Amino acid sequence: MSLRILLMNISTEFIPCFFCGGTATDRAHLIRRSWSKKYIKMPENIVDACRTCHYIFDNKPWERDELPNIEKAKEIIKSIDETYYYLTFE
Helix, strand or coil: CCHHHHHHCCCCCCCECCCCCCECCEEEECCCCCCCHHHCCCHHHEEEECHHHHHHHHHCHHHHCCCCCHHHHHHHHHHHCHHHHHHHHC
């Protein structure tokens, strides 16, 4: 496939960050890929996120609760895997 065709397929549509509503740049897994491979492709487990929110969510648990939409993320995580939820947030 040529570079021209690949560039034509890149979307210029605004996609909001799940957490803050800014411009999403990443696809983030709510339940870490290392926890269970069965959730890697599950649509409910994948959200669009800006780089900053994605980094905080994955790497700064002491700041995670300050993310604007964290309660919704917690609800989704709990509905997918309660064990992971309790180990991560309780």
